[in-house]
Amino acid sequence: MGRVGDKERQEYVPLEVSAKVLDKAPNARCRSLLVLARLGALRIPSEAQGLRWDHIAWEAKRISIVASSKTEHHAKRAVRIIPLLPAIEKELLSLHLEAEEGAELVFPDVNGTTNLRTTLEKIIARAGVKQWPKLSQNLRASGATDFARTLPSHVAAEICGHTEQIAKEHYWTVSDSDLDQAIADLSPGIAQKLAHEGGSKGLGSSFDGSTANHPKTKKAREIPGFVSACRLLAEGGLYLKMGDEGLEPPTFSV
Numbered sequence: 107m108g109r110v111g112d113k114e115r116q117e118y119v120p121l122e123v124s125a126k127v128l129d130k131a132p133n134a135r136c137r138s139l140l141v142l143a144r145l146g147a148l149r150i151p152s153e154a155q156g157l158r159w160d161h162i163a164w165e166a167k168r169i170s171i172v173a174s175s176k177t178e179h180h181a182k183r184a185v186r187i188i189p190l191l192p193a194i195e196k197e198l199l200s201l202h203l204e205a206e207e208g209a210e211l212v213f214p215d216v217n218g219t220t221n222l223r224t225t226l227e228k229i230i231a232r233a234g235v236k237q238w239p240k241l242s243q244n245l246r247a248s249g250a251t252d253f254a255r256t257l258p259s260h261v262a263a264e265i266c267g268h269t270e271q272i273a274k275e276h277y278w279t280v281s282d283s284d285l286d287q288a289i290a291d292l293s294p295g296i297a298q299k300l301a302h303e304g305g306s307k308g309l310g311s312s313f314d315g316s317t318a319n320h321p322k323t324k325k326a327r328e329i330p331g332f333v334s335a336c337r338l339l340a341e342g343g344l345y346l347k348m349g350d351e352g353l354e355p356p357t358f359s360v
Contacts, residue, residue, distance in 0.1 A: 115239035119144065119248040123235050130232040134201040135213065136225065141194045143242055147249030147266045148188075150242040151220050157212040159205070162190065162198065169194075171267065186267045 124144045131137040142148040142157075146169070153171050161170040167190040190198075201212065216222075223241055230237050238244045246266075253262035 115244075116247065117238045117240075117244050118251060119238050119244055121252075124245070124248075126233040126235055127226075127230055130229050132229070134197060134204055135215075136229065138194075138197040138201045139213070139216075139222065140226075140245070141191075141197050143245040144249050145191050145194055145252075146188050147246045147253065149246060149267075151213075151216050151218065151222055154213050155211075155216045155218065155220075158210050159202065159212055160210070162212075164190070164195070166190075167195070186264065188265050 121144075124140065128137055128140050131140055139150060139154060142154060143150045148154060148171065156172050157169075161172065163169070169188050169190050171186050171188055173184045198212070205212075226241050227237065230241075250262065250266045253265055256262075257265070
């Protein structure tokens, strides 16, 4: 389980923020590391240091990520495949043009002791954005969250190289924009359902202005349609009950 301090340091880095940082990166190497962490959800530096040019299938739009010190002990996770997204491909192509002839490693100067934090802190400062708590980890977690928003959970987890349970506990986050989208998607169906049930159960007469029937004086569970609303929200993946951890799941060093 994640530590309490880890929960407080978990932060989603919006794409518009990472784009500002990317714009201030001084070279193709830095830009490639940034997009691989934020868009590809790579572990930096552990998975970047073993990345080879022949791991990139340009025509198939795929990148093979080999086992790192973080994943080599995981069963069936020696190699995983991530999509070569257009933004990632653009930066890697630029970096490939600068690579020495015959070079095998994409990042020959990156290893387990490479200090990338100081460089990233300087880039973030130049971009004029607020620094997030865990620099590379929050980028990876943000990428994992984006994959989970658009893909089935098991596919998103496979791409990122962790289990769904680990992703729920340490990576995926729920933001205000997620809740706004959920409300927008679910509201029409809920309104239609409540209108139908209200008509059949005399919903209109329940709010006739009397003190006994006023919404503020009735318990929530006694308001017609409330149970139906809860059920519809639950079917859409939203629950009114919230645990002690709130909306943000815990995270850990990756």
